[in-house]
Amino acid sequence: MILILTTHGDHSTDQTIDWLTHYKAKYQRININDLLVDQTISYKIDSTQDEFTINNKSSKDFTVIWFRKSGVFRSSYLMLKSKSILKDQLSSFLSFEYAAFVQSLKISFKNVTWLCDIESVEALDKTKQLILASKAGLDIPxxxxxxxxxxxxxxxxxxxxxxxxxxxxxxxxxxxxxxxxxxxxxxxxxxxxxxxxxxxxxxxxxxxYLDKDIELRIFFLDGDCYAMAIFSQLDNQTKIDYRNYNFDKPNRYVPYALPTTVIENLKCFMRDVGLNTGSIDMIKTKCGRMVFLEVNPKGQYDMLSNPCNYFLEEKIAKSLINKLN
Known part of the structure; x- marks a missing residue:
């Protein structure tokens, strides 16, 4: 069975689940930020066994896990409405407790195949990304x-x-x-x-500062790269970063063919950081440099799936199903 760790309201997860349902795959969705509200969890540990159960399903029932999103901590679920002087400190403590629980997830699941390995995600930061990207042959700022x-x-x-x-x-x-x-x-x-x-x-x-020709959003999945060019430099609002979205006049998005050398370098980089999926940001400068910026293991992919007709949601569903075998 497939276990999906995600958050409530993630549209990308919803669409992928539609495809899993279409292909009659067995799955369990867990919205991590709802664990304190409508999920039943237990982790039994003694000298003879350790078993994690979610909604009465044992961790042993799952052989593939998709770590889509980790969610956010909502202290209001545990804290009474109060003006206590310890409110901020208590919220901080509960946040660490929640993070410790998420950490325990990776311990409880043994002999499983991950799409987006939780340990690799937690060990990744921008400094490490830049160093490993450079070692993999990618140009970095x-x-x-x-x-x-x-x-x-x-x-x-x-x-x-x-x-x-x-x-x-x-x-x-x-x-x-x-x-x-x-x-x-x-x-x-x-x-x-x-x-x-x-x-x-x-x-x-x-x-x-890179004088860009175009921005590139690349979705990486099991060694394949799906790239999209974003003409963000044509709008002063998005010129520095396309994520400063202009909803009144959206940037133009088109499919983009990456050079073979860049694809191979990206494969090397993703292998070195221990990821089999992620959303990669790059820039093509006006002088022709292809510059790596960062990878977000849990980044959105529907923003390039739909404009470029990549049907990534179906590809992810098939990837999860194939990992069951």
Whole structure:
């Protein structure tokens, strides 16, 4: 049986499950962020056995696991509405408890085949990605991680006074009433450093600004690359990052044929990071460089499946079914 670890409302999961149903595959879907609400879990451990059960199904019943998304922790499910001075600390503690539980999942499932191995995902960060991508033969942007104003300013100066600053971890979306705020890559110039009063700041990732021709979103699945070109440079709103979506005038998306050398280098990179699937971001510059930016093991793929007619949801379903054999 196939176990799908995902989140409530993930449209990509829904469409893939439609194909699993079509092919009459047996599966169990677990929305991880609903584990505290409508799922029944237990992990029995003693000197003779250890057995994990989810909704009365034993971990031994599953031979293939798709780690689609890990979800978010919702402290409100466990915490009473209170103005206690310990509310923030308690929420933090519960978050760590939830993370520890997710960690236990990988221990409880033995002799299973993963689509998106949970251990590889947890061990992956942007620094490791850049190092391994370079070793795999991929071109990467010049990068600096620093907490020092002078060091950062000197780095940007050598890059003709213009660079990009981005989060070291995954970007977050923050809710404030009806408004939503996100942290995304921003243009960084010498003007910023002149206005910056502090000499130290939280360690940040700074990369060279790439004068792009197109952005590339590539979905990797079991050694195959499905690429899409995004003409984001034609819109000032999406020029720095296509994820600053212009919903009134969306970017143009078209299928793209990657050079064979890039495909082989991507295969090498994904093997080195221990992933058999993921959404890869690259840039083709105006001077012809094909630059690797990052891979998101749990990134969206329907955004290129539909415009490019790749039918990735069916391909993922078939991949899961094939792994049963």
């Amino acid at each position: 010049k990068s600096l991680i620093t907490n020092d104003k002078n060091c950062a300013a000197e780095f940007v100066k050598k890059l003709n006074g213009k660079s990009i600053i981005k989060p070291l971890a995954e970007s977050e979306i923050f809710n404030a009433g009806d408004a939503k705020y996100s942290i995304s890559p921003k243009l960084l110039t010498q003007i910023f450093f002149k206005a910056l009063k502090t000499k130290k700041f939280l360690p940040s990732l700074i990369q060279e």
